[in-house]
Amino acid sequence: xxxxxxxxxxxxxxxxxxxxxxxxxxxxxxxxFITFHGADSPGGGFQGGALIGxxxxxxxxxxxxxxxxxxxxxxxxxxxxxxxxxVFVSVGLGTLALGGKFxxxxxxxxxxxxxxxxxxxxxxxxxGVAAIVSGVIMALFFLTxxxxxxxxxxxx
Amino acid sequence: MNEIRLGAIFVLLAGGVFFxxxxxxxxxxxxDVYTRAHTASQTDTLGAGLVVxxxxxxxxxxxEVIKALLLLVFIFITNPTAAHAVGRAAYEEGIxxxxxxxxxx
Numbered sequence: 001x002x003x004x005x006x007x008x009x010x011x012x013x014x015x016x017x018x019x020x021x022x023x024x025x026x027x028x029x030x031x032x033f034i035t036f037h038g039a040d041s042p043g044g045g046f047q048g049g050a051l052i053g054x055x056x057x058x059x060x061x062x063x064x065x066x067x068x069x070x071x072x073x074x075x076x077x078x079x080x081x082x083x084x085x086x087v088f089v090s091v092g093l094g095t096l097a098l099g100g101k102f103x104x105x106x107x108x109x110x111x112x113x114x115x116x117x118x119x120x121x122x123x124x125x126x127x128g129v130a131a132i133v134s135g136v137i138m139a140l141f142f143l144t145x146x147x148x149x150x151x152x153x154x155x156x
Numbered sequence: 157m158n159e160i161r162l163g164a165i166f167v168l169l170a171g172g173v174f175f176x177x178x179x180x181x182x183x184x185x186x187x188d189v190y191t192r193a194h195t196a197s198q199t200d201t202l203g204a205g206l207v208v209x210x211x212x213x214x215x216x217x218x219x220e221v222i223k224a225l226l227l228l229v230f231i232f233i234t235n236p237t238a239a240h241a242v243g244r245a246a247y248e249e250g251i252x253x254x255x256x257x258x259x260x261x
Contacts, residue, residue: 013244019237023230061241 012063020062028055035130036122045125049133056138065145072138080135088128091120161213168210176203188254189246197239205231 028051035048060068091103098107105120112119175198182195205228212224254260 013240015240016237016244019233023234026226026230 017062020058024055024058027051027058031055035126045129046133049130050137052130052134053137053141057141060141060145065142069142069145072142074139077135077139077142080131081139082135084128084131084133084135087131088124091123091128165210165213168206168213172203172206172210175199175206179203187258187260189251190243190253193239193242193246197235200231200235 031048031051031054033048034043034051035045037043056068056072059071093102095104095107096102100107103120103124105117108116108120179195179197179199182198183192186192186195208224208228208231212221212228215221215224
């Protein structure tokens with residue numbers, strides 16, 4: 001960090017804001033695409049979730065970190081991370097309840113048809129991993145950014 | 157016709173490799189953050205851009221090419237913006253640009 005007299009409010013750049021406005025929808029679409037494709041082509045919940053988190057980073061870089069943090073809200077990040085864990089664990093424990101092993105997708109066949117294994121995997125990838133990764137990555141970013149007073153961050 | 161296409165692919169690839177090489181040298185040799193940010197953004201914009209253009213020519217008319225073209229568009233939007241963001245952040249932090257006679261930093 002530089003001298004104490006250079007601490008001033010972060011001003012937005014017109015160029016960065018415009019570029020983010022153009023690119024952000026495509027990045028979000030691409031993140032969802034990768035997430036939903038995970039079970040049968042390269043990609044997956046982890047990479048897709050990271051891209052969805054990156055959309056929030058881009059918004060934070062363009063429009064300031066504090067307003068983006070308020071806009072996203074810590075509730076959403078907690079809900080994504082905790083909800084993902086709940087989905088993952090309940091899909092896994094569901095098979096235990098049906099008398100099988102943890103995450104034995106085949107037991108869902110009476111409810112989901114012959115593709116039960118694939119649906120189970122999709123549920124884990126989309127509802128579990130992608131949500132956890134995007135929620136945690138956003139929370140980590142805002143925690144890391146906290147404390148930079150010159151950028152409108154807050155001390156934690 | 158095929159020879160022209162092959163020649164164009166070769167020229168684009170050579171250009172891409174050339175710009176990547178120049179900017180790699182620049183990142184090592186140039187003296188301060190502004191000049192290095194400027195040369196580093198060249199790698200991705202011109203270097204990768206020309207190589208992706210060569211890929212587009214090599215594949216011809218196919219669905220895969222749409223992805224490559226989209227990549228090209230986003231490379232040309234995002235990389236100059238990233239370089240701008242780096243330079244701007246450095247200026248906001250109060251880093252003085254290098255002038256002749258200064259030390260490297």
